[in-house]
Amino acid sequence: MTSISDSFQTLRDRQQCALIPFITAGDPNLETTAEALRILDRNGADFIELGVPYSDPLADGPVIQAAATRALQRGTKLEQVLQMLQTVSPSLKAPIILFTYYNPILHRGIKTFLTQIAAAGVRGLVVPDLPLEEAAQLIQTAASFNIEVILLVAPTSSQDRIIAIARQSQGFIYLVSVTGVTGIRSQIQDRVKHLITDLRSVTDKPIGVGFGISGAEQAHQIREWGADAVIVGSAFVKRLAQSTPTEGLQAVEQLCRELKTAITPASLQQVGAAK
């Protein structure tokens, strides 16, 4: 299976911006999560970020927090999430990036955790409460499991930190587009444009922009500003939670297509159509 870095290289060669949808595992249930993964994979997702529900998601806004709470109330456990992934991931083109808070990792022990997620086909890891200073051990150990640990850069990060994070981050650099938690924002600040430029000046690694992006117009804007990937979470999670699983999955499919179209240059869309 290809790594996150290799997949990005392929996308770059084709001058494509990646779409990374996020969903919370176990909301409304793991069968729907499995189906959502397949649907996203078929409808333009280049990578898929799968959130492990956690009791105290400090970096998440109300939508994802509520999804995690529902999933936990249904008794969703990491082992079940990984069992589901093990079944589904071989049929997916999009590499899976697991989004989890640090305590569930620490609780199992870093090695055990990595062994388990590697077996389930996970290729990348985002740990939102593990800043650079605390991440070294996880990054080193993950390397031997061929799992890339993606670090986050925030609008508040100093230049020194941006450089250090860019150096250590693997796969891509996750640029948090807003000062705040995850969630839908009506407008994406111009600040993001400058953040992308700043980051680009210190690294060749791909830049993925996330937090606050919900619609096609915003996704398009982010691509125009030069990002390598657009990450959309709450908008997907909200759609899955709104109605029955079947309707939720249809809404997810539609949003995924819209976003993919929005970040694909017209010339490439035509090429795609010609095929």
Added chain:
Amino acid sequence: MVSIQNIKTTTQQPDSLGRFGKFGGKYVPETLMPALAELETAYQQYRHDPNFQTQLQNLLRDYVGRPSPLYFAERLTKHYARPDGTGAQIYLKREDLNHTGAHKINNALAQALLAKRMGKQRIIAETGAGQHGVATATVCALFGLKCVIYMGIHDMERQALNVFRMKLMGAEVRPVEAGTGTLKDATSEAIRDWVTNVETTHYILGSVAGPHPYPMMVRDFHAVIGQETRAQCQEKWGGLPDILLACVGGGSNAIGLFHEFMDESAVRMIGVEAAGEGVDTQKHAATLTRGQVGVLHGAMSYLLQDDDGQIIEAHSISAGLDYPGVGPEHSYLKDLGRAEYYSVTDEQSLEAFQKLSQLEGIIPALETAHAIAYLEILCPQLDGNPKIVINCSGRGDKDVQTVAKILNH
């Protein structure tokens, strides 16, 4: 061999990553890392700044009412005396006499002064029993700062009086419905607010918990409790206390009392946790007794968690102890064996609540009642006439209704 000097250094100052041994650190979203660095720099700058210290000392004296007395609890002492008249000599460090009724004001005041110097005009805080919320609302009124307090809906019910006090002083109290609506959830919500408004807002964290530098800074702001205790012991009997006793939720009042005596190996330190309905039930808050090492609210420490690494909701009759984590320095002191930690149940603390009221005319906070309750277990184990200082961390006005409801049933 580890030298005494080394122990002192490691025990009292966290390392460059903010760790006491393996505990502590900074496990927060990247967005907050610069704010923690800014806070650390400001704290290092002002902790030795004569102007800052003068202003703080003056306010502690004239506004808070420090020093708080060290009171010899004669009737309580007699209650625990042996038939031959020997037994523990019990003293209460009267933090309940502070303005706003608890030790919490020491830290809230100092952090608000720091926030002002850092140019932050908006303050947020979390609260369980409401004592930290009241203290924060108070200092915000004093300095004209905008104040938002996060409080679990369950705690808002059982601490309605403190909710009213906060609002009266101009604070906005935001109810938190997540989880069981207690201190853990209020803390998570406060951190989310901070992530969002970090550029304009200072978070006055209310215990020796959270990411570095909070555990160190909050401890230092409460160290005045132990410093005064030392001087008062010297004045009263020309020596040191034999035993220090304090309740532990997050652990701020305990560490405030302990810190000054950390290197006095002859002084025993005892922290008392909330055993709720019993440590063998699912309903307790005895983190150091029953917890496992984990990461919560920015720090590595002992935690109540399930086999999936999810944080378990704690339970205590006392809203201020109803927390599944504990300050990292306490975890360190426990592993080091420097401090001892035990737990008492809701029922035992209710008995102590009444006992102190009846024997001394002092109604303690339910938190404090946990420390008092441990006398029942401790005193029979002691020989001679050891001098015990209990941190009377807060007064019980806020808990009177809760207790009345339970006792009337």
